[in-house]
Amino acid sequence: MKIVDQVLNGDKRATAKLISMIEDDERGASEALAAIFPHTGRAHTVGFTGPPGVGKSSLINRLVREFRERGKRIGVVAVDPTSPFTGGAVLGDRIRMADTGTDPGVFIRSMATRGHSGGLALATFDAVKVLDAFGMDLVFVETVGAGQSEVEIASRAHTTVVVQQPQSGDSVQALKAGILEIGDIHVVNKADLGGADAMVSNLDFMLEERMGWRPPVLQTSALEGKGIKELADAIVKHYRYLKAGPMWRRREADRARKELYESMRRLLAETFSEDAAGETLEGEVAAIVSRKTDPRTAAKKLLRDLKLGR
Ligand SMILES: Nc1nc2c(ncn2[C@@H]2O[C@H](COP(=O)(O)OP(=O)(O)OP(=O)(O)O)[C@@H](O)[C@H]2O)c(=O)[nH]1
Ligand SMILES: [Mg+2]
CATH class of the missing domain: 3.40.50.300 (P-loop containing nucleotide triphosphate hydrolases)
Incomplete structure (x- = not known):
């Protein structure tokens, strides 16, 4: 570039x-x-x-x-x-x-x-x-x-x-x-x-x-x-x-860890908002409402099924 x-x-x-x-x-x-x-x-x-x-x-x-x-x-x-x-x-x-x-x-x-x-x-x-x-x-x-x-x-x-x-x-x-x-x-x-x-x-x-x-x-x-x-x-x-001493590397690692988490959170949020109108999410919502599943189980399933961070 x-x-x-x-x-x-x-x-x-x-x-x-x-x-x-x-x-x-x-x-x-x-x-x-x-x-x-x-x-x-x-x-x-x-x-x-x-x-x-x-x-x-x-x-x-x-x-x-x-x-x-x-x-x-x-x-x-x-x-x-x-x-x-x-x-x-x-x-x-x-x-x-x-x-x-x-x-x-x-x-x-x-x-x-x-x-x-x-x-x-x-x-x-x-x-x-x-x-x-x-x-x-x-x-x-x-x-x-x-x-x-x-x-x-x-x-x-x-x-x-x-x-x-x-x-x-x-x-x-x-x-x-x-x-x-x-x-x-x-x-x-x-x-x-x-x-x-x-x-x-x-x-x-x-x-x-x-x-x-x-x-x-x-x-x-x-x-x-x-x-x-x-x-x-x-x-x-x-x-x-x-x-x-070891502190420079340690601080770099702390920062890298925070940035990694933030980037993951961001990707996750983006993926879900893009998918919000999609059938996948709404299907799980309906399943929760009708007590066919619970929110935690549904969340795990979604995380497995969604291809995150396309
Ligand atoms: N008397 C005195 N005034 C100071 C000193 N340092 C800064 N000031 C005054 O304090 C005011 C705020 O200074 P800034 O440098 O903008 O302070 P800041 O912490 O960056 O402010 P924010 O970014 O708004 O949080 C200004 O009017 C400065 O002129 C100092 O050592 N003595
Ligand atoms: Mg300032």
Whole structure:
């Protein structure tokens, strides 16, 4: 496929087009993804999650510049928040992130949260694969950590950065969201506003070493550009940790397993919806209604009989 060769040859337009094809579930997207897959697996993916407005995009913007100075090529996939309350920030994101747009070593892309039959997580990480194949050294994924799905997306990256800001209230809130467990690196941003020291020690106190990695807690001010080098260093350090032991492969396997399940679920759903009007399914429905069979037995029979994933 032409578009695949173009992506592999570093064509930015083709890369943007392929991601759009994935977003729109266009025909050919799956084949193209299959063709680029052998050329993926090199990029270090870093997920950024945290409550709306804590400064994830601003931090990513700073980090992109920092890693560019270190000679790295960076892709960014930002998942737009669905919440109407943060809707206004979406445009802001694009503007703030856009000032790196003319650099050939940077590719920034926003994903819309609606309209993916395969689920947002699948579409997002398919976009990550495209940027990986395109030749990016690092791919950042930004999600709003409001819901479980966003946390999930972030936790699929090799490295997950949890961003928070100084809070006046209790930081137990963070625990509830399950956000502490997923963070490989914790960031207290907006340190310029004060109260960051207390937040850092609170978090630091709650975190423990797991599998030979103790998640560091860093202070940053994306506004003033402070703590950015340290954050970049921590990201590199985590990459080295993953690569030095079994963790890189383990995380890759976790992700592969999730994607496999999702793809199976998707194929299953597609097959059934295509078949919904068909006689096979309706025959079983009638059999259940008349108590000739039960739903579980019928489901097993259908799974055996249907040629799934044609
Ligand atoms: N004072 C201060 N403001 C900051 C800092 N970082 C970001 N901001 C401001 O906080 C607001 C939100 O920043 P974003 O980078 O859009 O935050 P976000 O987490 O990406 O937001 P969503 O994508 O909507 O969840 C903007 O007005 C930023 O200018 C910081 O370090 N200090
Ligand atoms: Mg943002």
